[in-house]
Amino acid sequence: MRRVLLAAALLAALAAPARAITPDKPEFKKLADGVYAYVGKLNDANAMVVVTSQGVVVIDTGNNQPETRNILKHIQAVTKEAVRYIVITQNHGDHIGGTPLFSPPATVVLHARTAKEWASWKPYQVSTWRKRFPERAEAMKNFHPLDAALTFTDRMTLRLGGKTMELIYIDDPYNPGDIAVWMPDEGVLHAGFAGYKERHPDIRPDYSHGTTVGMMKQLEALVALKPKIVVPAHGPLMGVVDLQAMIDYLVIARQKVRAMMDKGMPLEAIRKNFRMEEYKGWDREAHYPVIAATIYRELRGEGPDITPVTEKTVKGKIEKIEEEGRFLTVTSDDGKTLALRISNGTDIEGVADRSYFKVGMRFAAIYEEQKERNETLQFQVQ
Amino acid sequence: MKKSIVSIFFVAVGLWFAASALAQDLGPHFKQVKEGIYVYAAVLNEANSTIIRTSDGVVLIDTGQSPKDSHVVAAAVKKLTSDPVRFIIHTEPHPDHVMGDFVFAPPAIVVAAEGATASMKQSESFSPARIERETAKSPEMRDAFKGFRLVPPNVEYRNRMTLNVGERTFDLYYLKNVHSEADSAIWLPKERVLFTAASVAVKRFGNHRPLVSIPDTLDAIRMMKALKPEVVIPGHGVTGSAKILDDMENYYDALMKGVGAMVKQGKSLDEIKKELKIAGTEDWEGKDRFPNNIEAAYRAVKGN
Numbered sequence: 001m002r003r004v005l006l007a008a009a010l011l012a013a014l015a016a017p018a019r020a021i022t023p024d025k026p027e028f029k030k031l032a033d034g035v036y037a038y039v040g041k042l043n044d045a046n047a048m049v050v051v052t053s054q055g056v057v058v059i060d061t062g063n064n065q066p067e068t069r070n071i072l073k074h075i076q077a078v079t080k081e082a083v084r085y086i087v088i089t090q091n092h093g094d095h096i097g098g099t100p101l102f103s104p105p106a107t108v109v110l111h112a113r114t115a116k117e118w119a120s121w122k123p124y125q126v127s128t129w130r131k132r133f134p135e136r137a138e139a140m141k142n143f144h145p146l147d148a149a150l151t152f153t154d155r156m157t158l159r160l161g162g163k164t165m166e167l168i169y170i171d172d173p174y175n176p177g178d179i180a181v182w183m184p185d186e187g188v189l190h191a192g193f194a195g196y197k198e199r200h201p202d203i204r205p206d207y208s209h210g211t212t213v214g215m216m217k218q219l220e221a222l223v224a225l226k227p228k229i230v231v232p233a234h235g236p237l238m239g240v241v242d243l244q245a246m247i248d249y250l251v252i253a254r255q256k257v258r259a260m261m262d263k264g265m266p267l268e269a270i271r272k273n274f275r276m277e278e279y280k281g282w283d284r285e286a287h288y289p290v291i292a293a294t295i296y297r298e299l300r301g302e303g304p305d306i307t308p309v310t311e312k313t314v315k316g317k318i319e320k321i322e323e324e325g326r327f328l329t330v331t332s333d334d335g336k337t338l339a340l341r342i343s344n345g346t347d348i349e350g351v352a353d354r355s356y357f358k359v360g361m362r363f364a365a366i367y368e369e370q371k372e373r374n375e376t377l378q379f380q381v382q
Numbered sequence: 383m384k385k386s387i388v389s390i391f392f393v394a395v396g397l398w399f400a401a402s403a404l405a406q407d408l409g410p411h412f413k414q415v416k417e418g419i420y421v422y423a424a425v426l427n428e429a430n431s432t433i434i435r436t437s438d439g440v441v442l443i444d445t446g447q448s449p450k451d452s453h454v455v456a457a458a459v460k461k462l463t464s465d466p467v468r469f470i471i472h473t474e475p476h477p478d479h480v481m482g483d484f485v486f487a488p489p490a491i492v493v494a495a496e497g498a499t500a501s502m503k504q505s506e507s508f509s510p511a512r513i514e515r516e517t518a519k520s521p522e523m524r525d526a527f528k529g530f531r532l533v534p535p536n537v538e539y540r541n542r543m544t545l546n547v548g549e550r551t552f553d554l555y556y557l558k559n560v561h562s563e564a565d566s567a568i569w570l571p572k573e574r575v576l577f578t579a580a581s582v583a584v585k586r587f588g589n590h591r592p593l594v595s596i597p598d599t600l601d602a603i604r605m606m607k608a609l610k611p612e613v614v615i616p617g618h619g620v621t622g623s624a625k626i627l628d629d630m631e632n633y634y635d636a637l638m639k640g641v642g643a644m645v646k647q648g649k650s651l652d653e654i655k656k657e658l659k660i661a662g663t664e665d666w667e668g669k670d671r672f673p674n675n676i677e678a679a680y681r682a683v684k685g686n
Contacts, residue, residue, distance in 0.1 A: 054488050054489070054536075104438070105438070107491075112542065112544065115544070146546055147438075147546055147548070147549075148438065148546060148547070149544070149545075149546045150537070150543065150544070150545045150546070151543065151544040151545075152539045152540070152542065152543045152544075153539075153540075153541050153542040153543070154539070154540035154541040154542065155496065155539070155540040155541075156537060156538065156539045156540070156543065157496070157537065157538040157539075158536060158537055159499075159534060159535070159536050159537075159538075160491075160536055161488075
């Protein structure tokens with residue numbers, strides 16, 4: 001039996017397949033002199049690359065290992081300079097997971113709140129980090145992800161080889177450490193989490209992506225910069241008009257939830273009835289109930305909904321694979337059917353990464369089962 | 383049995399020589415204050431420059447009073463290690479702390495508090511005319527300035543920053559209104575070593591520009607005291623313990639109380655300057671700066 005060790009969150013229902021907005025192949029687009037966007041395929045996470053005479057800055061690190069290696073290939077095709085800085089705009093696997101391909105020696109720049117989270121990682125999470133790129137095994141020996149980190153709390157400016165990057169953090173009690181990167185000379189903005197183009201936002205009741213109020217604060221600050229080109233965290237390149245559109249979207253979404261609450265509708269009914277018909281054709285309609293539940297909590301003045309999780313183990317067989325291994329339907333040896341979400345933080349042994357899963361493959365997994373609900377997709381490995 | 387005793391003996395001697403070589407060979411103006419941390423100033427009360435070794439390269443805190451000193455520091459780094467200088471952290475953007483950055487950067491990355499670049503670009507100290515005057519001081523200085531460029535910091539932070547390099551952590555705290563437009567305290571929590579910038583001085587009156595606020599400086603000193611440092615390295619002056627912070631806190635407290643009492647008595651600023659004495663400062667250097675210290679306290683008392 002090929003042994004596959006998984007740590008995953010259990011979902012009752014699998015997410016509907018994403019409506020593609022970006023092409024099915026990643027693109028490396030020049031935005032300005034020395035500034036490139038790596039636009040992930042099918043709305044995978046985007047990255048940005050800034051080439052300077054003093055080294056390269058990579059902003060976010062690609063959706064998964066093959067994507068990160070692809071980013072590096074593109075960098076090497078345009079410069080001989082080494083990658084010197086990695087900037088993390090949000091603390092999710094599809095943005096941070098490629099970091100070990102570059103750091104060490106590259107310095108990782110991240111917000112203090114993200115760094116605090118990294119500092120709390122358990123030994124096996126650190127071990128996963130070290131193992132992510134087998135070709136980096138030697139460099140990663142005894143290396144903690146924060147060993148080459150530069151963290152900041154409020155704002156930071158990075159000037160390198162004639163390029164200026166302003167790292168913008170908009171303070172909010174629930175901002176988990178999301179930042180934007182602004183290049184004033186080029187008018188290019190990596191909007192971080194707040195950047196969405198024709199996509200329903202991934203805002204969650206556990207506030208792992210902050211709140212709608214916090215997101216609007218970020219968007220307003222970013223609109224004021226008047227960027228010429230905006231790189232969102234996911235999806236096609238966009239402009240300031242899309243940032244403004246998301247502010248409008250959030251205002252309307254909040255009004256809708258408020259109206260339902262005023263009518264005395266219970267949360268379950270609000271989750272079920274929440275629709276944004278005005279934005280028909282936007283990607284990820286599956287986010288509706290989660291958006292509604294998040295706004296509901298915010299409007300009631302409630303803090304994040306942290307769902308307790310229980311660590312469990314399972315042995316069994318893979319029955320179905322979706323989204324390149326992001327979602328697995330498996331049958332355990334005792335006959336239960338489970339839906340497992342495999343994140344970039346999942347420690348996988350036996351295959352290089354989740355894209356190598358095959359139907360019929362036997363596996364053993366340690367996973368987390370969320371009690372009560374499953375709408376919170378935040379991946380918390382225990 | 384005999385063999386193992388001999389081995390131990392040689393190991394011990396070897397280690398002793400190694401340690402001894404490090405302490406002596408850097409030169410008379412270097413002082414090792416902790417393992418791998420060496421403070422340099424050629425002349426007492428000139429700006430300190432500190433070499434900090436890490437497993438991932440060298441970090442410098444300031445680069446010395448002048449480029450001449452920066453070259454001395456560069457030579458010392460070479461004696462200590464073949465590792466490159468990876469980072470320079472400014473305690474302040476004034477020329478006596480940063481003029482020699484060009485000796486190391488690039489490739490070293492310069493880190494400073496927000497406002498450092500603006501301060502440097504506005505300062506007359508880095509103007510061609512001023513550089514010419516500096517280089518004219520001596521042939522050695524002319525040599526030291528060869529290749530001079532103003533190096534604006536690569537990284538500027540607002541409020542707080544943490545930099546991890548190798549096994550060491552550098553916590554940077556922006557110090558508001560203590561001396562320049564962009565002062566940083568730098569704290570090494572594992573080593574319990576604190577760089578105070580020019581927020582404190584050792585038995586010496588500081589030069590208080592109009593932007594300096596004594597209440598803000600007292601806040602900064604109390605914040606730094608709360609870190610409970612073992613080793614305190616001021617921007618200028620001899621390295622010591624937390625007593626440096628205590629002494630400065632006591633001085634500013636006494637200054638504020640003294641000026642406050644005289645203002646209450648209806649005395650003018652000029653009268654206060656003539657009459658005020660602060661016990662314990664009789665042997666301090668820079669007495670000509672005491673009046674501007676009084677002016678800073680007077681501003682604070684008056685709420686200006």
